[in-house]
Amino acid sequence: MTAELVEQAVAIRTVGLGKSYGHGETRIDALADVSVEFGRGRFTAIMGPSGSGKSTLLHCLAGLDKPTTGQVMLGELDLTKLDERSLTHLRRDRIGFVFQAFNLVPTLTALENITLPLDLANRKPDKAWLDTVLTTIGLKDRLGHKPSELSGGQQQRVACARALVSRPHVVFADEPTGNLDSRASADVLGFLHRSVREFGQTVVMVTHDPTAAAYADRVLFLADGRLRDELLDPTAESVLDLMKQLDGTD
Amino acid sequence: MLKLGLRSVLAHRLRFVLCTVAVLLGIAFVSGAMIFTDTLSAALKKNFAGGTADITVTAVSQVDPGTSGALPATLTIDLANQIAAVPGVAGTDPQLLVPGIQIIGKDGRPIDNHGLSAYGAGWPHHPQTAPFRLLDGEAPWGQAKLALDQTTARREGFELGQQIKVVTPARSVSATLTAITTSALSGSAAGAPLVSFDPATAQLLLLGRPGWTSIGVAVQPGQDHAIVKEEITSIAGPDVTVRTAAEVSADGENALDDTFGGFSTVLLMFAGLALFVGAFLIVNTFAMVVAQRSRELAMLRAIGASRSQVTGTVLAEATVIGVIGSTLGLLIGTGVAGGIQLFYQSLDLAIPSTALQVSAATIVTSYLIGIGVTVAAAYPAARRAGKLPPVAAMRDDLVVPERSLLVRLLIGGFMLLMAVTLSAIGLGTQGLPGAVLLAFAAAITLLGIVMTSPLISRYAVRGLMRPFGRQAPVVLGRRNAERNPRRTSATASALMISLALVSGLVVLAASAKASVDKGIADAIGTAEFVVSDQGGAFSSQVGDRIAEVPGISAVHRIRQLPGTVASTPVSVSGVSPGTLSGPIVTRLDAGSLDNLEKGEAVIPRNLANQLKLSVGKRFQLVTSTGKFPLTVGGVIASNREVNAVILSLDQFGAVGGAGTDSTLYLDVADGTDPVQVRSAVLAKVSDYPSVLVRDQQAYAAGERGPINAILGVVGALLALAVLIALLGIVNTLALGVVERTREIGLLRAIGMDGPQLRRMLQVEAIAMALLGALLGVIVGVLFAAAIQQVMAEDGLSVLDVPVLQLVIAIVVAAVVGVLAAFWPSRRASRLDVLQAIAAE
Numbered sequence A: 001m002t003a004e005l006v007e008q009a010v011a012i013r014t015v016g017l018g019k020s021y022g023h024g025e026t027r028i029d030a031l032a033d034v035s036v037e038f039g040r041g042r043f044t045a046i047m048g049p050s051g052s053g054k055s056t057l058l059h060c061l062a063g064l065d066k067p068t069t070g071q072v073m074l075g076e077l078d079l080t081k082l083d084e085r086s087l088t089h090l091r092r093d094r095i096g097f098v099f100q101a102f103n104l105v106p107t108l109t110a111l112e113n114i115t116l117p118l119d120l121a122n123r124k125p126d127k128a129w130l131d132t133v134l135t136t137i138g139l140k141d142r143l144g145h146k147p148s149e150l151s152g153g154q155q156q157r158v159a160c161a162r163a164l165v166s167r168p169h170v171v172f173a174d175e176p177t178g179n180l181d182s183r184a185s186a187d188v189l190g191f192l193h194r195s196v197r198e199f200g201q202t203v204v205m206v207t208h209d210p211t212a213a214a215y216a217d218r219v220l221f222l223a224d225g226r227l228r229d230e231l232l233d234p235t236a237e238s239v240l241d242l243m244k245q246l247d248g249t250d
Numbered sequence B: 001m002l003k004l005g006l007r008s009v010l011a012h013r014l015r016f017v018l019c020t021v022a023v024l025l026g027i028a029f030v031s032g033a034m035i036f037t038d039t040l041s042a043a044l045k046k047n048f049a050g051g052t053a054d055i056t057v058t059a060v061s062q063v064d065p066g067t068s069g070a071l072p073a074t075l076t077i078d079l080a081n082q083i084a085a086v087p088g089v090a091g092t093d094p095q096l097l098v099p100g101i102q103i104i105g106k107d108g109r110p111i112d113n114h115g116l117s118a119y120g121a122g123w124p125h126h127p128q129t130a131p132f133r134l135l136d137g138e139a140p141w142g143q144a145k146l147a148l149d150q151t152t153a154r155r156e157g158f159e160l161g162q163q164i165k166v167v168t169p170a171r172s173v174s175a176t177l178t179a180i181t182t183s184a185l186s187g188s189a190a191g192a193p194l195v196s197f198d199p200a201t202a203q204l205l206l207l208g209r210p211g212w213t214s215i216g217v218a219v220q221p222g223q224d225h226a227i228v229k230e231e232i233t234s235i236a237g238p239d240v241t242v243r244t245a246a247e248v249s250a251d252g253e254n255a256l257d258d259t260f261g262g263f264s265t266v267l268l269m270f271a272g273l274a275l276f277v278g279a280f281l282i283v284n285t286f287a288m289v290v291a292q293r294s295r296e297l298a299m300l301r302a303i304g305a306s307r308s309q310v311t312g313t314v315l316a317e318a319t320v321i322g323v324i325g326s327t328l329g330l331l332i333g334t335g336v337a338g339g340i341q342l343f344y345q346s347l348d349l350a351i352p353s354t355a356l357q358v359s360a361a362t363i364v365t366s367y368l369i370g371i372g373v374t375v376a377a378a379y380p381a382a383r384r385a386g387k388l389p390p391v392a393a394m395r396d397d398l399v400v401p402e403r404s405l406l407v408r409l410l411i412g413g414f415m416l417l418m419a420v421t422l423s424a425i426g427l428g429t430q431g432l433p434g435a436v437l438l439a440f441a442a443a444i445t446l447l448g449i450v451m452t453s454p455l456i457s458r459y460a461v462r463g464l465m466r467p468f469g470r471q472a473p474v475v476l477g478r479r480n481a482e483r484n485p486r487r488t489s490a491t492a493s494a495l496m497i498s499l500a501l502v503s504g505l506v507v508l509a510a511s512a513k514a515s516v517d518k519g520i521a522d523a524i525g526t527a528e529f530v531v532s533d534q535g536g537a538f539s540s541q542v543g544d545r546i547a548e549v550p551g552i553s554a555v556h557r558i559r560q561l562p563g564t565v566a567s568t569p570v571s572v573s574g575v576s577p578g579t580l581s582g583p584i585v586t587r588l589d590a591g592s593l594d595n596l597e598k599g600e601a602v603i604p605r606n607l608a609n610q611l612k613l614s615v616g617k618r619f620q621l622v623t624s625t626g627k628f629p630l631t632v633g634g635v636i637a638s639n640r641e642v643n644a645v646i647l648s649l650d651q652f653g654a655v656g657g658a659g660t661d662s663t664l665y666l667d668v669a670d671g672t673d674p675v676q677v678r679s680a681v682l683a684k685v686s687d688y689p690s691v692l693v694r695d696q697q698a699y700a701a702g703e704r705g706p707i708n709a710i711l712g713v714v715g716a717l718l719a720l721a722v723l724i725a726l727l728g729i730v731n732t733l734a735l736g737v738v739e740r741t742r743e744i745g746l747l748r749a750i751g752m753d754g755p756q757l758r759r760m761l762q763v764e765a766i767a768m769a770l771l772g773a774l775l776g777v778i779v780g781v782l783f784a785a786a787i788q789q790v791m792a793e794d795g796l797s798v799l800d801v802p803v804l805q806l807v808i809a810i811v812v813a814a815v816v817g818v819l820a821a822f823w824p825s826r827r828a829s830r831l832d833v834l835q836a837i838a839a840e
């Protein structure tokens, strides 16, 4: 009973996750012994200095990269045990991903980009859900346009919609607002926030921006590939404070 | 700039691999052809350096009789005596040397000389002036003796004293081998198999009348050959050439050269086509490489490089590739030439071995062509690179400025219009001139389509790919093909040109075969069997003997020789009485066939039109032996079996025809079994092993044979062009994968699996392959059909479009498109997702 509750409450977790590059003298531990759980229906932000391993963690979680040690558990499924083909299908069906830039296929229209994961899986989109997602990103009149005809913020919103359309277990976003001004950032973050609040989506986002982190329910701090600290129900100020504090201890 | 170019080529080796291959293939053929020609002529010069006579006097034919039923032009013994009286002449030696002999091998079949005609000669009177030398045995003076050249004797295993059968134009004889000689040492017979007889016997067997083809002259020691030559020329009269030994060897005409020289022509055709199709590949590669490196090139501009310097770096890259491709091509070309040399040496003909001749001219030409083609093909891209604005270095989403398509479309449209006009004129012109016009129009059409193809491809790709469904990988692949119409269309154009040639040829060949069948079916009437000989004209004895076979009711003869009327080459036929009204069906248009026996000529309608002749008109016929005035006595409908100036047998003899037949038509008596009659006929002519006795069907099949042979050679040529065109598809796809690395990474990240990725690239490849194949087949078939139309009177009466073969060609193109995607898609699916996304 409790086990089931716990399992339901956790969307994805890592156990002793480690990732290193190179050998011997030149060895770099991008991640070292990271064990962390991400709650279902929660919006988690990951922060940390450049090179601290945030992207590496996200990539390992999303099945884009293979960790050197440890496990990534999506429910009862150990991602580190899957072969390339199963990982591909897993990414297609159960995981959404938003990169910092170049998220869209230039030959496809916005709508085609959004439904691409479903098309690749040969699945029909759930009409009602698609409608909901499209209404939420609010680009109804631009859906027939190619990415080159959309602004950076619009492109990122389309990318978010694509990440959501297959109702994935988790949506990962790596600095989705890194290239955007504050207004466009607010649009994208608002959209991610609503998807968590209104649709119960699980979102994990890497960011450098305390304001962006404040949209999350919980902020994890990474340094040198290790989990350093965390903050629940963050505000921009509390995040900034903690960052200063962590800087000081270094 | 060259250093930058070299660095860039090294850094992007892979992108240039196929470019280099394209240059390499073309240059391999160019240099192979040149090396082979040089080597062959060096070998021939070494072996056949001049005759032994100081001066050679030769009868010149207006029309080369070859091995046809025409008499060679001859000189009389009187001329020999006159020359002997010229001051300074030590002696004269009248000689006889004619082609068209068959040597029967030990297996009873005529021996295979690999396309060389065996020559028959009269034994020389003096060794000093002889055109060949005695090596072993004794001169074959007297009847039933002969001599044979060493190469043939050794190859066939003939020994002195052995009985040898030969078939001469006059008849089949068996004689004792008494001497082994060299081949002819100079002139057109040099290197060819040679049979010689006692001079009187030679005249009988080879000419059927007295006469000599040349006179060897020995000059007294100390006399100036040039002065003696002048003297002889002044008395020799017209239609005679007088040459010193040096001039004879300089002329270098040679049977071996003719036969094997064809190799280099074929190689040069391969080279031309390979380079032409390869140029498309190079154009595309450079366009894509410049697009991919535009930021880097713009950076050069930003830090102060001039336009021409940026253009220069790109051209330097092209030069580097041209040099590498030419160097490798030269090496391979040497190998090709060596291979051909090995091949002809394995035939055991009279060619001595010589080291392969790689001359400076070959090396310079190879590099000039290799570098020239590469640089020219890279130039448009290089120019565009120079026009990149320096700010492009700072921009992210930059597009290389491309010249607007409008100019290109206008030029292309103009060319298509010109092609239409030319086609209209061509269709209105009957015969060969019309066909040439149409072929020219076809070439312009292809170029016009190449120019306008970006527009065509924009619309065609969508339609073509509709049957492949709307799944995501298909849509993505199709969009990729539509994304850069220039690139897609340039890739498809190479295939289009190859397939236009293939399909045009296929249609023409099929039509030619169907026309042969129809022509024979229409022309042959009561004749049950057609008799002919693989070697050309054959002895009249064959017909005489067949006439004696019980069950044969009539033997009709046709004899043939080449001639010209008003400088137009024509064929001249002599027919026995009654041949044209029964065994061969002819329809009279004007005049009467009876006029043949009055010495007048009957001509077919097509010839009458071409020469603008009608009944009663007079014309002059030129043959190997002279000029003859004739009158048109009748005009018949065009007829495949007698597409010639037709004469009676007597008149045919009078205009220089030999007493040899080219075809016999046999009537079989009613109530006899044709199969039995045929066996009886064959038994009767067993002395002539190369004589064929065929019924109408077998005869038609035989007549179709040469078409297949031509088709084989040209087929190989086109296979190469198609192969290079397909390399072009591989190249475009592979470069596209490099260019779209990040996009492919993204697709992989959001869940596109390996098979889907492969499918996406396959669809793009199929789109290009199908576009090229379809356009090519349409152009090829249309123009082949048009050419058939204007050639309807000239042997191409039937249009046959072999739909199945053409459909197969298109399907093969699509399948090969799938194969072309194999290597690029393997590379693409092995890309590391994260690195790909991070890629610039």
Ligand SMILES: Nc1ncnc2c1ncn2[C@@H]1O[C@H](COP(=O)(O)OP(=O)(O)OP(=O)(O)O)[C@@H](O)[C@H]1O
Pocket (backbone or CB within 6 Å): A021, A022, A028, A029, A030, A048, A049, A050, A051, A052, A053, A054, A055, A056, A057
């Ligand atoms: N392919 C690789 N080879 C070697 N080292 C790598 C590789 N990828 C990442 N690293 C190293 O791993 C460490 C973590 O990198 P990561 O990209 O996860 O950092 P990050 O926290 O996302 O930084 P940023 O905020 O700059 O994006 C860095 O020290 C980086 O140099």
Ligand SMILES: [Mg+2]
Pocket (backbone or CB within 6 Å): A054, A055, A056
């Ligand atoms: Mg990062």
